Every structure is written in structure tokens, then in C-alpha cells.
Amino acid sequence: MQTAHRIIKNYRRKRIIVCLVLSLSTLVCTLIIGFISQRNVNHQSTVAFVSHAVDTLDKILQPLETGRDVVQPLIGLPCVEVNFLLRKQAATLQTVRSIGLIKDGVLYCSSMFGNRDLPISQFQPQLPSSQPLLLLTADQPFLQGNPVLIQWYPLPGKSEDGVIEIVNIELIARLLLEPQLPIISDVNLTVGDKHLNHERQLTDSLVFGDDDNIYQQASINFPFTITVNGPGLTALALKTLPSQLPLAVIFSMLVGYIAWLATASRMSFTREINFGLASGEFELFCQPLIDAKKQDCIGVEILLRWNNPRQGWIAPDIFIPLAEEHNLIVPLTRYVLIETVRHLAMFPTAPGFHIGINVAASHFRGGELLHDLNRVWFSAEPAQQLVIELTERDTLMEMDFNMVEELHQKGVKLAIDDFGTGSSSLSWLEKLNPEVLKIDKSFTAAIGTDAVNSTVTDIIIALAQRLDIELVAEGVETSDQASHLRLHGVNILQGFLYARPMPLRDFPQWLAESSPPPASHNGDMMPSIS
Template sequence: MQTAQRIIVNYQRKRFLISAIVALVTLSLTLGIRFISQRSLNQERIHEAATQAVATLDKILLPLEDSREETMRLVGLPCAEVQPLIRKKAAILQTVRSIALVKSGILYCSSIFGARDIPVNQLQPALPASEARLLLSTDQSLLRGSPIMLQWYPVSADGEDGVMESINIELLSSLILSPRAPLISALSLTLGDRHYIEGLGVVDRLADDQDHPLYRLASANFPFTINVSTPGATALALRDLPSQLPLALILSTLLAWIAWLATAGRMSFTWEINLGIAAREFEVFCQPLLNTRNNECTGVEILLRWNNPRQGWISPDVFIPIAEDHNLIIPLTRYVINETVRNLAVFPPDHHFHIGINVAASHLRRGLLLKDLNRYWFDTNPIQQLVVELTERDALDDIDYRLVRELHRKGIKLAIDDFGTGNSSLSWLEKLRPDVLKIDKAFTGAIGTDAVNSTVTDIIIALGQRLNIELVAEGVETEQQATYLRQHNVLLLQGYLYARPMPLAEFPLWLAQRTPLPVRHNHPSGPIMPLR
């Protein structure tokens, strides 16, 4: 079982642990949220940059697509007739460097040079082609070696006739492919198996840089892809994380301090007892009393046990004194009375069967006990005999003796529990007029071993018999003790020799079998103290 000191230390540890956990969780959540937020923002910016580049290039190519039918109708017409038209169209489109008309594989008219007679595949080996094509290449006419984007529209089924439009990609690269450090280190354009990189021109392959992976976004209108080279949204968010540390530390320290203050009141044993009462964590046990004259069970003493789900089994020696010191013993006693009344059916319906309930002296002040008994006990008209066992831990001199007389008038027996160990006085025997004296187990255990305590036991026995007060010996554990007590006419015995404390639900089975129950493995193995 837990000890008071261990429980207090556990509460202090829990309080420190809770505050530390709050601090760590706050620090982790703050940094985590900032990291996730920054990473999402980086991803949005990367996607936005790629989307903007795709949209810009789409806007350049869509006018060419829209006017291609008009231009394709010019193929085959004399160059002198159509050259002003295609020159005007190139000027209007602005981004188009030149427009060339091809007939039977021969480039015969250019918006820049006018009439020509050059095989188109001599200028662009990939042309002519039977399907429309968009490709990256280099200029072989005006600015030799400069990168261009070519748009080819075939007119004939064999692809020998068509329109070739050259777009000056270098003029557009600063608009659509400019990097935005540190988020974006480079942008590139991919068409087929060729790529354009600002500053490098048209290349056959992109460099494989593991530190700057590519984010690719394809156009929905044309067969090109924008590649964004970036350190990565995650890497950039991690790089930015240390700048968020001061804010996270401030928040974690503040919430840890709040948690420390908040647990000051809750991390206390009195709060634990109140929680135990509210959550019905306490369990009511009973220990039988035997009349050794006829070996019959004549009653039980009601005991309180606490299997705290947070601390484990807590001894009554721990929680009862604390409850008494913090004015919680009366709520605990009410709990015991209420639970006993709810389970009266487990006891024999006999007027001579005694049910003993421990009551602190403070409960007898201002008529509190009588009010509680009227509410819980008398209201159910129980058959069994109630015995109020008054503990001597509290001073007995401020008891309302009128209440004692009223209890006697109502047929309730009064017992002094653990007689001889507390604040007892012989004069109180006259004032209280108890019906029962319960010999404390310390004196019972001294029988045959301790000469001084054994003598005190004899004196208590003689006193009880002299005053015609019924005697009950607690803590009987050996046959030697039982024999000695019987020889001295103490016939009501209670202890492990006959039965250990047991849950109320097990009492009918024990009574039917009349054999001591074995030690329950899920209950404490040490001595179990009553509520006193």
C-alpha cells in the first residue's frame, strides 16, 4: 500500500511532470504548427510560381493557336502577295520572331526575309512533320545559335506544306523563368526531350541536383512543362524554424507556469479524496464478529477500502488521518452509511445481527450524525442492529451528550473502538454509557508475548465486566489468543483467525460456507485497517 509520504512525493513529481509535459507539448506544437504552416506556404508559392509561368506561356501561344487557320490559308499563295500579311501578323503578336510559309518542304516565304527557296529541314531537321509540333531549337536564319521555340502547323496530309512560327524565347525567359531566391533557385522549360534554361539556352538534359529537386507542372493546352528547381518546401521550412524558437519558448514557459499554478490545488491528497468520493472509488468491506460460545456470526464491522485508480491501494492509515485533518471524515462516513444501507440485503434479516460503523467524534457535534442517520438509515427501516463505533482519535470531551442519549433512545448501540489507545478517560464511560468496548488489536496481539500490554488487556476486560459492558476483541490472529480471551469470558472475537475483511458481496458466501476466505490477490496483502 501507499504511504502518505510516498503519495505526497508522487504528487510533487506529477506536478513537475505535468508542467514539463505542458512546456514540451507547447514547444513542440508551436514549432510544429509554424513548420507545417511555413511548409504549406512554401508549397503554395512554388506551385504559384510554376502556375504563373505556365499561364504566361499559354497566353503567348494561345493567340498563335487562334490565328493559325487564317495563316494556314496563306500557304501556297505567292510570297509577294502574302509577305506583308505575315509581317503584319508577326508585328502584332510581338513575341513571334518570324513567320515562314513552307510548300513541298521548301521554305518559300518569310515575314523577315521575304521570298526564299530553302529546304525547311536544312534549317530545322525535325521539320516538316505531318502533325502539329511545338519544339525547342536554335535559330539558323536571323540570330544564328540563339534559342527559339518553334510552332509548326501542317497544311497538307503528308506534312510537306505548313506554317512555321519562331518565338524568341530569350525575350520571354526573364518574364516566365526568373528565379525567386531562396524559394526557387531556377526555372526551366521542357518541350519533348529538350529543355531551355535561362543563361544556358537549349540543352538535351537537366542536371540532376538532389539538393534542389524539381517541381514539374505541365500545361493543359500545350505539350510543354515548367520545371521549378527548389531546395524544397520542407527543407526551407526547417531552415526557417530556428527563427520561430523565441516565440515557442515564451509560449511554452507561460503555459508551463499556468499548469504549475493550476495543479497546485488539484495535486493534493484532499482533492484526491474528494474525487474518490465523487467517482465512487471507495469500496465498502466488512469483517465478521463471531460469538465463540456458539460459533455463530453475530455481526460485522464495516470497513472502507480505497483502490485508487491513479495511486493503487491506499491504506486507511494514510487517507483516514488526512480526511480527519481536512474535515473530510464526515463525508466519508456518510458514504459508508449510504453504501451499507444500499447493501443491507447481504446481511441476515435479524434484529440481533449487529452492523458496526466507525464514526469520528466530530460527527456527533451539532446533531450531524443524527441528521445523517435519519436521512440514510432510519428512512429505510432496517431490521439489523446498528452499532456506532466511536473512535478515540478525536477528543471526546466536546461531544453533544444529548445526541448520545437520543441515539440510545432510537435503539442504536454505542461502542468505543480501540479502547485504551486514544483519548480515553474513565469518566467518559459514565458520560457516554457505551454498550460495547472494543479491545484494540495491540492489546490482543500482546497476549502471551508482552507482559505489560497483557496486563492492560486483563484490566480492560475486568473493567468492562465490572461495568457490565459488552466486550469485543479485535485483531485475533492465533488460537492461543482466542483461547485466552474465551477463558476470560470475552466471547465476541474479530480477526484474521476467523475471517479477513471482504467485499460486502462476498459475505453471504462466507456466511454459508462458514470457512475463512483466502487472501484476495487483487486486494492488499498487509493488515487492513477499518474506517476510524
């Protein structure tokens, strides 16, 4: 059987394990959620950055496309006549450094330099072209050594004539290509096969690290792409994880504390008793009371046994004190009453046959016991004699002595169980006026071996005889003990010498055969605690 310390320790250990698992799970989940959230934030920031860059460059180039309708009619006119208009248009667009007019493939007029006479193919082999082009190049005569973004618009139907617009690359680099550390470490503008980075360096290819996170977005309006790269999203999120640890630890400790409070009732022996009652895990046993002279069975003491499928057999001296401590002894006693009445047919119907039921003093408060007896016992009108057994260790102050008197009037006998083991025996005798005293088994075991306790036993016997109180000796295990008690006037004996506690259903067979009960019950060894 389990010990009280072991059972409570098991429940406490399970409770601690549950709280630790929940706390650690919360810590891990919080960190995982924080990691995933940070990774998503980094990705969203990257996407937002690239989308903003593409939209901004679209807005820069859009006025150039719209403004070509103003400039194209000037192609072919003398430069001296149109130069002022070109300068004015460049100033209006703001992002344009220079606007040039091309006639028959020759740049003949520039808003920045005025009259020119320069074949456009010499500095830009792809021009002139019959299609609009966006070019990124450093090979041009306008700003030697500096990259420029060239927008070419041909005159409809004339591929050799057109307008060339040089975009302010400094503004683009400043607005669009500045990295956003630590998420984005490099930004590149790609036009055709040329790439411009945030340091305004023009390259023919992009180079990335093996672990770099790369994201690209192309414009749907113009032929360019924005490419960004930076540390891997996973690596970057992992770097920020330590900063989230303090909050995650606090949150996990809070969850663990809440779990500790929540499991106070759910993972406790109290809940186990309630569950046992609801699941029918408790079973009634009985131990016969024997007439010392006639050797007949004149009654039984009803005993409650608990075969817990999760813990095994749990002894009464473990679960009864715990039930009393957690105010569950009354429901247990009520269960015993109901089950006893349900099995009354198993006991002799002789009026003198005693059925003893253990009741805690707390059950007497507020008339609760009398209410239960009226509802369960007296309503069944049993022929047997009911004996309410009170252990001397119960708290006398919890007794309702007015109800004690009512029980006497209803014919219920009161017995003091384990008499002589407490410290208020005389008070019990005076206030309860019991009909029965049950000599504790420790005094019975001392007969013939312990002179002091044996003397106490003789004193208890003499006291009971003087007060005309019936005596029952518990724990009788030897013939010598039985003979001594019988010779000293103890008329009712109870103990292993006659029968061990047995399930109620085994009692009729024992009574018929006067033989001990089987050694096992339902495949398990039966508890032998009386």
C-alpha cells in the same frame, strides 16, 4: 499492505507519466503534422508554379495561332507591299520579335529586315513542314547567338509555303522561368529535344541531382513542357521544422497542463475510492466483543476492508483518513450501514447484542446521519443494539449535538473510540454523554510493561466507573492483559486473544465453534488491522 505515502506516490507518478506522455505525444504529433503540412505546401507551391507557367505560355502562343489567319493571305505578295502589315501585326502581338513569309521554301520577307532571299532549310533543317511546328533553337539568322522560339504555320495544302513567327524569348524567360527559391531552384522550357533554362541557356539534355524533386507538366494546347527541380520535399520540410519547434513546445505544454487538470480527479485516490464503492471492492469484516466474565460474544465491531485489485489490500488507517480528507467518509459509512443491515441475519438476534459502526463527526452535520439511519437501519427494525463509535480524533466542532440527543432518544448508544489518545476527552464526555468508552489498544498494550500508560489506563477505568460508563478494551492480545482488565472492572474485551477481524460470512461459524477465523480469504492474506 500499501502505505499512504506509497499509494499517493504511485498515483502521482501515474498522473505525471500520463501528462508527460500526452505532452510528448502532442509535441511529436505537432511536429509531424507541421512537417507533413509544410511538405504538402511545398508540393502545392510547385504544382501551382508549373501550372501557372504552362497557362501563361499557352496565353502567349494562343494569339499567334489566331493571328496566322491575318498573315497567311499575304504569302506570295511582294514584300514591299506587305512589310508594313507584317510590322503592324508583330506590334499587335507584342510577344513576337519578327514575322516572316516563306514562299517555295524561301524566306523572302521579314517584318524586322524587310526583303530577304534565304532558304529556310539553311538555318532550320526541320522547315518547311506540312505540319505546324514549335521549335526552340539558337541556329537562326535573326538574333545570332540568342535562343529563339519559332512557331511555324504552313499554308494549307502547300508545305513549302508558310508563316514563321519568332517569339520574344526574353519575355518568356523573365515571366516563366525565374526560380522560386528555396522550393524551386531551376526551371526549364522543353520543346522537342531542346531545353531552355532561366539563364536563357539552351541545352540538349536536363541534368538533375540525385535528391532533387522534379515536377513536369505538358501543355495540352502546344507541344512544350515546363520542368522544375529543387531540393527534395522531405529535406526542405525538415529544414523548416526547427522554426516550428517553439510553437509545438508551447502547445504540448498547454496540453500537458490541461491533462494535469483533467486527471486531478480521474487519477486520484478519490476516484479510486469511488470506483471501489461502485465495483463492490469494499468488504465488511467484524471483530467480536467478549464478555470478560462469561467469555461469551456479546457484540461485534463492524470494520471496513478494501481489497483493491489494482493495489492489493489497502489498510483502513490509509484509506479512511484520505476518505475523510476528500469528503468521502460519509459515502463509505453509508455503504457500511447498508451492508450491515443486509447481513443482519448472520448475527444473534438477542436485543443486547451490540453492532458497533464507526462514524465520522462530519456525518452528524445537517442531520445526515439520522436521515441515513432512518432510511437504512430503523426501517429494517433490527433486534440488535446499534452502537455509533466516534473516534476521539474527529473534529468536535463538526458535531450536531441536537442530533446526538435524538440518537439517544432512539435507543442508539454512542461510544468514544480510541479514548485517551486525543486532547479533548473531557469535552467529549460533557457534550456527548456517551454510554461506552473504548480504551485504545496502545494503553492495553502498556499493561505490565509501561508504568505511565498503565497508570493512565487505570485512570480511564476509574473515570468511566465514576460516570457509570461502560468500558471496552481494545487490542487485548494476552491473558495477562485480559486478567488485569477484568480485575479492574472492564467488562468487555476485544482483541486478537479472542478473534482477529473476519469477514462477516465467517462470523456464524466462529460463533458456533468459538475458533479463530481462517488465516486467508479468497486466496489472499487477510489484513489484521482492527
